[in-house]
Amino acid sequence: MINKGNELKLQLVNPGILERYIKTMSPWFCVAFISSLIIGLWFAIFNSPPDYLQGETVRIMYVHVPSAWMALFIYSSMAIASLIGLIYGHLVAFIYTKSVAPIGAVFTLICLVTGSLWGKPMWGTWWVWDARLTSMFILLFIYLGFIIVSKSFNDPLKGDKISSIFVIIGFINIPIIKFSVDIWTTLHQPATISKLDTPSIHIDMLIPLLVMFASFIFLFLYIFSIRFFSELNLRRYVAYTLSSK
Amino acid sequence: MIKRKKRIYLISLFFITIATSIYLILWALRDNIVFFYSPSEIQQKISLKEIDEMSKLRLGGMVKESSIEKLNDGSINFIITDFDREMVVFYKGIIPDLFKEQQGVIAEGSINNEGMFIANSILAKHDENYMPPEVQDTLKKDYGDK
Numbered sequence: 543m544i545n546k547g548n549e550l551k552l553q554l555v556n557p558g559i560l561e562r563y564i565k566t567m568s569p570w571f572c573v574a575f576i577s578s579l580i581i582g583l584w585f586a587i588f589n590s591p592p593d594y595l596q597g598e599t600v601r602i603m604y605v606h607v608p609s610a611w612m613a614l615f616i617y618s619s620m621a622i623a624s625l626i627g628l629i630y631g632h633l634v635a636f637i638y639t640k641s642v643a644p645i646g647a648v649f650t651l652i653c654l655v656t657g658s659l660w661g662k663p664m665w666g667t668w669w670v671w672d673a674r675l676t677s678m679f680i681l682l683f684i685y686l687g688f689i690i691v692s693k694s695f696n697d698p699l700k701g702d703k704i705s706s707i708f709v710i711i712g713f714i715n716i717p718i719i720k721f722s723v724d725i726w727t728t729l730h731q732p733a734t735i736s737k738l739d740t741p742s743i744h745i746d747m748l749i750p751l752l753v754m755f756a757s758f759i760f761l762f763l764y765i766f767s768i769r770f771f772s773e774l775n776l777r778r779y780v781a782y783t784l785s786s787k
Numbered sequence: 788m789i790k791r792k793k794r795i796y797l798i799s800l801f802f803i804t805i806a807t808s809i810y811l812i813l814w815a816l817r818d819n820i821v822f823f824y825s826p827s828e829i830q831q832k833i834s835l836k837e838i839d840e841m842s843k844l845r846l847g848g849m850v851k852e853s854s855i856e857k858l859n860d861g862s863i864n865f866i867i868t869d870f871d872r873e874m875v876v877f878y879k880g881i882i883p884d885l886f887k888e889q890q891g892v893i894a895e896g897s898i899n900n901e902g903m904f905i906a907n908s909i910l911a912k913h914d915e916n917y918m919p920p921e922v923q924d925t926l927k928k929d930y931g932d933k
Contacts, residue, residue, distance in 0.1 A: 591919030595885065600917060629794050665910050666883030672822040710798065714806050718813075727821045727847060729893060734915040744918040 555632045557774055568767035571760050578757035585750035593747075599663050600747070606656040608755040609649045612762060613681060614716055616646035620688075621713040624706035636702040637777070639709060640692050641769035645762055647685035654678060665729055673722035674730035677715060684712035697784070698777055823847030823893045825869040833902060840897060846874060846904050847893040847912065855888060867892060867904070878906040885911035 554560055586604035593600035620639045627635030657675070658668045669675065691708050695701030723732040734743050735751075743751070813820065823845035824832070832838045846867055854866035862879035876894050886892060891912030896905045918926075 591921075593917050594920040594923035595890075595913055596917075603917070625798065628798060629791055664883070664885055664913060666881075666885075666908075667910055670822070670910070673820050707801075710802055711805055713802075714809050718809075726817070727823050727825075729822055729910060729912055731913055731915045734917065742916040744922055746919065747917050 555634055557634050557637065560634055561771065561774055564767045564770055568764060571764035571767060575757055575760035575764055578753055578760060582750055582753035582757045585753055590750050591744070591746050596664055599660065602656055602660040603747075604750050604754045606653060606660060607751060608758045609656065610653040610678070611755060612758050613646055613650040613653055613678075614719060616642050616649065616762065617681065617685070617709075617713070617716055620646070620709050621716075624709040627702065628706050628710075633777075636698075636706065637770060637773050638766075639706065640698075640702075641773045642762070642766050643685055643688050643692070645765050645769075647682060647689065649758070649762075650678065650682045650685060654682065661729075667729075670729050672728040672730060673726040674719065674728045677719045677722050681712075681715055681719060684715060688712065696780075698780055826867055826872040826874040827869055829874065829898070829904075830872055830902075833898065838898065840899060843895075843897055845893055845895050846876065846906075847891070848873075850886070850888050850890055850892050852888050867894065874902075874904050876904045876906050878909055880908065882909055883911040885913055 554563075582604070586601055590601070590604075592598050620642060623635040623638045626632060627639065654675075657678075661670075662668050688705055688708055692698075692701050692705035695704075720733075722728060723730055735748075825848055826846065829838070829844070829846055838844060848867040848869045851866035851868045851873060856864050858864070860879070862877065863882070864875060864877045866873050867876055868874075876896075878894065878896075886909060891914065893910040893912055894904060894906035895908045895910070899905055
């Protein structure tokens with residue numbers, strides 16, 4: 543009675559089969575990351591114009607903005623995975639959430655550091671406590687909190703439920719980050735790309751930005767595949783030791 | 788199946804409760820979360836006697852065209868406008884590179900008894916538009932100086 547679509551779905555929620563899929567894909571993620579990084583950096587450093595107002599400093603954008611997008615995207619995907627894990631009880635959802643959290647935390651940190659380096663020459667300050675910067679700073683601590691909670695259980699299965707609830711609570715911060723620049727007055731400027739009218743960025747600057755974003759996605763997928771294997775093996779080991787007791 | 792439905796309801800209820808409480812907290816603190824006030828808001832607050840010379844605040848808006856005046860002692864004064872009301876700002880210190888006429892600016896400081904703003908630091912604010920200088924030049928040519 544199982545049709546083709548359901549069969550694939552069953553295979554993807556089976557950790558062992560998913561592991562085989564990811565194992566064949568992971569070298570390609572690495573290749574895609576390195577090649578798009580080279581193209582992206584070449585565009586960003588040598589083949590894109592300076593900004594009319596900010597001059598060459600605008601090149602920080604090609605690292606800052608994609609890492610901010612990745613930080614938000616990874617957290618949102620963690621929240622969806624936690625929801626699926628809590629409702630359907632799929633183990634892969636929990637493994638996904640746990641493996642990508644440190645990647646998201648590092649992207650958040652990169653976003654904060656590059657933003658600070660960009661803020662000093664442009665705004666005249668390393669840091670201010672405006673709504674956008676503060677909510678992004680909180681996101682870093684939500685990531686760290688999740689990592690601590692998810693690691694504080696000897697039996698990973700017990701920690702899954704509590705840390706998933708933690709992720710869902712923390713998801714409230716994501717729309718706050720996104721809309722902080724529209725709701726409150728901030729030093730940070732409003733969104734450029736996701737405006738309702740056409741994006742107000744020149745096409746020569748948009749290309750390196752999107753290529754760098756693609757390369758960060760492949761980097762994320764590559765690190766995820768490595769962490770997925772180790773998390774899966776950790777759970778196998780725990781299950782084995784618990785069953786042999 | 789019923790168990791799964793119950794779980795979905797529980798999680799949504801839980802999420803909605805927490806989201807509502809966060810919303811209420813942010814609503815209550817909205818006056819503190821804003822990073823700066825516009826000249827209109829500050830003048831309204833002065834007339835309502837919500838602020839006086841002692842209160843530290845930030846004033847933000849556009850630097851009015853040809854309003855920057857450099858004085859001999861190294862201090863500057865200029866006008867911040869929100870295209871409705873405007874305020875004169877006095878400042879002495881380092882100015883950020885992006886501080887220009889018709890650019891966004893945020894001044895940190897306090898008002899004096901004549902309703903002028905004494906800033907002790909200045910932050911430049913830029914907008915969300917990114918383009919090469921040549922494009923900006925053609926835009927200027929096409930649309931005048933706006």
